[in-house]
Amino acid sequence: MASPKTVPKDAQVMMQILKDMGITEYDPRVINQMLEFTYRYVTTIIEDAKIYSTHAKKSNVDADDIRLAIQCRVDQSFTSPPPRDFLLDIARQKNQTPLPLIKPYTGPRLPPDRYCLSAPNYRLKSLQKKVSSSAGRITVPRLSVGAVSSRPSTPTLGIPSVQTVGTKVGTPVSLTGQRFTVQIPSSQAASVKSATPTTPTVQNVLINPSLIGSKNILITTNMVSQNSSSDSTALKRKHEDEDDYDAL
Amino acid sequence: MAAVQDAPMELDAEKETKPEILSDGTSNLSGNTASGTLSSPPLTAGGAPKQEDQQTLIAVLQFLRRNKLTESVEILRREACLEDQEDSQTLDGSGGGKGDGDGGDANSLLSRVSIASAAAPQIISSTSMYDQPDVSVVLSAYSQQGDPSLYQVYYSSLKNFIESVLDCHRAELSQLFYPLFVHMYLELVYNNHENKAKAFFEKFSGDQECYYQDDLRILCGLTKKEHLKGNEALLDFRTSRFVLRISRDSYQLLKRHLQERHNNQIWNIIQEHLYIDIFDGMPRSKSQIDSMSGSFAGETRREVNKAKVFYGLLKEPEIEVPLDDEDDEAENEEGKPKKKKTKKDSMGSKSKKQDPNAPQQNRIPLPELKDSDKLDKIMYMKESTKRIRLGPENLPSICFYSFLNAYQGLTAVDFTDDSSLLAGGFADSTVRVWSATPKKLRKVKSAAELNLIDKESDDVLERIMDEKTASESKNLYGHSGPVYGVSFSPDRNYLLSSSEDGTVRLWSLQTFTCLVGYKGHNYPVWDTHFSPFGYYFVSGGHDRVARLWATDHYQPLRIFAGHLADVTCTRFHPNSNYVVTGSTDRTIRLWDVLNGNCVRFFTGHKGPIHSLAFSPNGKFLASGSTDGRVLLWDIGHGLMIGELKGHTDTIYALKFSRDGEILASGSMDNTVRLWDSMKAFDDMETDDFTAATGHIHLPDNSQELLLGMYHSKSTPVTHLHFTRRNLLLAAGAYNSQ
Numbered sequence: 001m002a003s004p005k006t007v008p009k010d011a012q013v014m015m016q017i018l019k020d021m022g023i024t025e026y027d028p029r030v031i032n033q034m035l036e037f038t039y040r041y042v043t044t045i046i047e048d049a050k051i052y053s054t055h056a057k058k059s060n061v062d063a064d065d066i067r068l069a070i071q072c073r074v075d076q077s078f079t080s081p082p083p084r085d086f087l088l089d090i091a092r093q094k095n096q097t098p099l100p101l102i103k104p105y106t107g108p109r110l111p112p113d114r115y116c117l118s119a120p121n122y123r124l125k126s127l128q129k130k131v132s133s134s135a136g137r138i139t140v141p142r143l144s145v146g147a148v149s150s151r152p153s154t155p156t157l158g159i160p161s162v163q164t165v166g167t168k169v170g171t172p173v174s175l176t177g178q179r180f181t182v183q184i185p186s187s188q189a190a191s192v193k194s195a196t197p198t199t200p201t202v203q204n205v206l207i208n209p210s211l212i213g214s215k216n217i218l219i220t221t222n223m224v225s226q227n228s229s230s231d232s233t234a235l236k237r238k239h240e241d242e243d244d245y246d247a248l
Numbered sequence: 249m250a251a252v253q254d255a256p257m258e259l260d261a262e263k264e265t266k267p268e269i270l271s272d273g274t275s276n277l278s279g280n281t282a283s284g285t286l287s288s289p290p291l292t293a294g295g296a297p298k299q300e301d302q303q304t305l306i307a308v309l310q311f312l313r314r315n316k317l318t319e320s321v322e323i324l325r326r327e328a329c330l331e332d333q334e335d336s337q338t339l340d341g342s343g344g345g346k347g348d349g350d351g352g353d354a355n356s357l358l359s360r361v362s363i364a365s366a367a368a369p370q371i372i373s374s375t376s377m378y379d380q381p382d383v384s385v386v387l388s389a390y391s392q393q394g395d396p397s398l399y400q401v402y403y404s405s406l407k408n409f410i411e412s413v414l415d416c417h418r419a420e421l422s423q424l425f426y427p428l429f430v431h432m433y434l435e436l437v438y439n440n441h442e443n444k445a446k447a448f449f450e451k452f453s454g455d456q457e458c459y460y461q462d463d464l465r466i467l468c469g470l471t472k473k474e475h476l477k478g479n480e481a482l483l484d485f486r487t488s489r490f491v492l493r494i495s496r497d498s499y500q501l502l503k504r505h506l507q508e509r510h511n512n513q514i515w516n517i518i519q520e521h522l523y524i525d526i527f528d529g530m531p532r533s534k535s536q537i538d539s540m541s542g543s544f545a546g547e548t549r550r551e552v553n554k555a556k557v558f559y560g561l562l563k564e565p566e567i568e569v570p571l572d573d574e575d576d577e578a579e580n581e582e583g584k585p586k587k588k589k590t591k592k593d594s595m596g597s598k599s600k601k602q603d604p605n606a607p608q609q610n611r612i613p614l615p616e617l618k619d620s621d622k623l624d625k626i627m628y629m630k631e632s633t634k635r636i637r638l639g640p641e642n643l644p645s646i647c648f649y650s651f652l653n654a655y656q657g658l659t660a661v662d663f664t665d666d667s668s669l670l671a672g673g674f675a676d677s678t679v680r681v682w683s684a685t686p687k688k689l690r691k692v693k694s695a696a697e698l699n700l701i702d703k704e705s706d707d708v709l710e711r712i713m714d715e716k717t718a719s720e721s722k723n724l725y726g727h728s729g730p731v732y733g734v735s736f737s738p739d740r741n742y743l744l745s746s747s748e749d750g751t752v753r754l755w756s757l758q759t760f761t762c763l764v765g766y767k768g769h770n771y772p773v774w775d776t777h778f779s780p781f782g783y784y785f786v787s788g789g790h791d792r793v794a795r796l797w798a799t800d801h802y803q804p805l806r807i808f809a810g811h812l813a814d815v816t817c818t819r820f821h822p823n824s825n826y827v828v829t830g831s832t833d834r835t836i837r838l839w840d841v842l843n844g845n846c847v848r849f850f851t852g853h854k855g856p857i858h859s860l861a862f863s864p865n866g867k868f869l870a871s872g873s874t875d876g877r878v879l880l881w882d883i884g885h886g887l888m889i890g891e892l893k894g895h896t897d898t899i900y901a902l903k904f905s906r907d908g909e910i911l912a913s914g915s916m917d918n919t920v921r922l923w924d925s926m927k928a929f930d931d932m933e934t935d936d937f938t939a940a941t942g943h944i945h946l947p948d949n950s951q952e953l954l955l956g957m958y959h960s961k962s963t964p965v966t967h968l969h970f971t972r973r974n975l976l977l978a979a980g981a982y983n984s985q
Contacts, residue, residue: 091809095844
């Protein structure tokens with residue numbers, strides 16, 4: 001913890017509050033969070049009170065305005081769980097109905113479709129900005145040319161990731177619309193039991209057209225996470241890539 | 249029987265006489281000089297606005313109606329609607345007539361109301377009762393307006409009295425200190441005597457028992473009436489009655505002292521806020537009291553734990569077990585019909601006849617067994633033959649799964665019953681499923697690809713799985729807050745996760761996507777648990793209730809309300825007919841799934857309860873909390889039968905071995921301890937449980953029962969699981985600090 005000399009007074013107050021409430025171990029960020037909350041709350045209340053007092057055509061903000069501001073905000077921000085007698089009441093009502101009988105042989109027992117989340121209209125685009133300083137095995141990136149639509153599975157863990165990248169150009173007749181997929185297998189990282197979610201990364205890298213030509217090239221690098229299975233599929237891809245080199 | 253216990257019936261009696269009091273006028277009442285009178289008449293009646301008195305009258309009407317005293321209702325309504333003259337007469341008369349000490353709060357209520365009715369000439373509208381204030385709420389508004397500066401005097405005099413009393417009574421009467429202290433303090437705060445409240449607190453808070461320190465800390469931050477409004481737990485404390493169990497002799501002593509000294513302030517508080525459960529017999533010793541007390545609302549009344557609980561297990565269905573190659577009778581496989589093999593292991597049905605302590609098969613609707621479930625059962629029985637018999641000489645091996653790089657974000661863990669899958673819930677709102685076997689996790693192919701496979705082939709079940717995306721672990725995204733509870737379904741098709749965002753999500757383990765979000769708690773859901781038969785699950789959260797859901801209903805089927813603070817731990821009984829909940833109010837309640845009633849109420853922990861485990865035979869319950877103790881309870885008799893001391897920090901994981909011989913406990917102090925549960929339960933079964941008081945003297949034998957203590961390298965233990973062969977699996981996040 002910072003020495004009392006360098007800590008501003010407000011933060012000292014927060015530290016004292018925590019000490020009074022008997023909390024001895026806490027992350028240092030907690031003080032900042034408490035300060036931020038305090039500032040935000042007090043500012044909101046005082047601004048609201050100012051509005052109320054001007055509405056009442058008073059020259060100064062007084063305690064009544066503050067009280068009104070607090071009351072109005074309390075229901076918005078600080079809701080507390082329902083009171084006990086209310087809970088007992090609804091529990092009594094709910095518990096009176098007998099348990100419904102279970103229909104036999106209905107497959108997965110789920111609520112009606114409109115209460116389920118089984119029809120999402122979106123897909124998650126895995127966009128983890130992993131720095132490409134992948135120490136370890138960096139092989140020469142393999143280029144594979146072709147329209148995005150005809151490549152259903154560049155080796156990633158999520159199937160649709162390629163389609164979601166960038167915009168479609170249309171029929172890949174002209175070279176200007178071509179997409180190149182560059183595949184850089186990442187290094188073998190820590191144990192499988194690592195808890196950090198490692199999702200495949202898709203990065204869009206625009207390469208200076210002058211290097212390759214006047215084509216508008218969009219290069220997609222797939223950072224494949226540590227998985228032996230994807231490595232094996234990556235190796236498989238190599239064979240198919242050779243066909244593409246011929247096409248070039 | 250003591251007057252206090254029969255409060256409801258006496259109230260009725262008082263209510264009958266009430267119309268006479270109102271209509272007769274002064275003559276009767278002037279004769280009613282009570283032995284103890286209030287030092288000052290309730291101030292609220294005289295100068296109170298009409299609205300409050302009206303509310304009180306309405307509340308009284310509601311109460312009368314609820315007790316079906318229709319004549320009294322009519323008379324009261326007639327009286328209250330009359331002009332002021334008649335009412336002022338009754339005012340003079342009833343002012344002097346305070347009810348005597350007996351009869352609970354009924355008399356004080358009556359007198360106040362009769363005074364109040366004077367100031368309420370309005371006609372009481374007979375609109376629907378449902379938006380009328382509840383009686384208890386109104387009552388709590390009526391403060392006992394003793395002189396605030398005298399509170400300290402009253403308390404000190406009581407303290408002196410109790411210290412002067414005989415040793416055997418002192419321990420029991422000392423139980424009074426804490427509830428009296430809190431109620432007096434809250435009254436001072438409620439009536440805006442802030443400085444007096446603070447002085448009162450400072451003077452007497454140090455005397456209280458050590459296990460109430462957390463509550464006291466919260467109290468000392470509460471100095472204004474507005475602070476009380478948001479604090480639901482304390483509001484409930486004010487309106488619910490703190491239960492104390494005192495022997496008759498001690499009670500007589502106390503009553504005599506308080507009544508002869510005319511400081512009825514304390515007596516009034518006792519009448520109003522405390523429930524004194526009187527028993528005949530020897531007064532309890534300090535250690536006995538300490539073991540049972542500690543909860544937010546005192547101890548349990550005797551009659552609460554007397555309901556019949558079906559703690560037995562349901563009969564296992566008879567399944568034909570096909571003989572496999574390893575058997576000697578290999579020649580029977582072909583030709584002869586398969587023989588029925590009934591396993592004679594301890595977990596199976598004892599005999600063909602019904603266990604009297606087991607619920608009926610159809611008491612609650614349960615899903616029937618599918619073919620896949622039958623296969624699972626066969627696997628289970630095969631595995632159980634290879635199970636290691638554990639005991640004090642034969643301790644289990646422990647396999648610890650450490651979560652690395654979790655950065656203190658691991659908040660929930662669960663294993664499937666056959667230990668093939670492991671799920672972790674994290675503070676960054678993700679859920680991750682790992683395969684604990686060499687077999688990878690596969691999800692079902694997309695619809696387009698499924699069209700292409702050959703549906704007639706024999707291995708269609710393998711073909712529908714997508715090999716390309718097979719992996720060791722899968723992430724599940726969907727929650728918008730830390731995931732505090734995870735639970736696998738017994739058939740390994742579903743995973744439940746409960747989170748701070750107030751929802752419980754059902755995930756499919758075939759497609760690894762979210763299927764349903766169950767919204768009901770609007771506050772963090774601290775725990776969830778699937779029923780051992782699937783289909784039902786229970787969740788408990790910050791809104792102080794536990795809810796029972798079925799996977800195919802978007803609303804809960806049962807609501808278990810009754811706890812005074814958050815429900816932190818919820819578990820199903822092995823027969824799926826009961827749900828146990830542990831809460832921050834330091835009590836454990838057992839609920840009946842059929843009708844939602846609370847059938848058992850256990851107090852004794854001194855801190856919030858974070859782990860619960862049923863013994864495999866369904867008779868016993870083990871609970872662990874932040875105070876580092878594991879308590880053992882007998883469900884059938886409703887009593888505490890054991891206490892295991894040893895852990896120094898919160899116990900988050902408790903599990904019985906497959907046959908119930910060993911209890912494993914894991915805690916934040918980085919240890920796993922193994923206890924001899926067989927011995928702990930055997931010791932108690934010889935005693936006579938039907939003793940009326942049910943007071944146990946717990947032997948301090950934690951050291952003898954401890955079979956082993958195993959330290960991990962700075963990894964707190966979050967979850968424990970015994971495999972089907974009695975290998976102990978433990979899980980926790982490595983804490984590098």
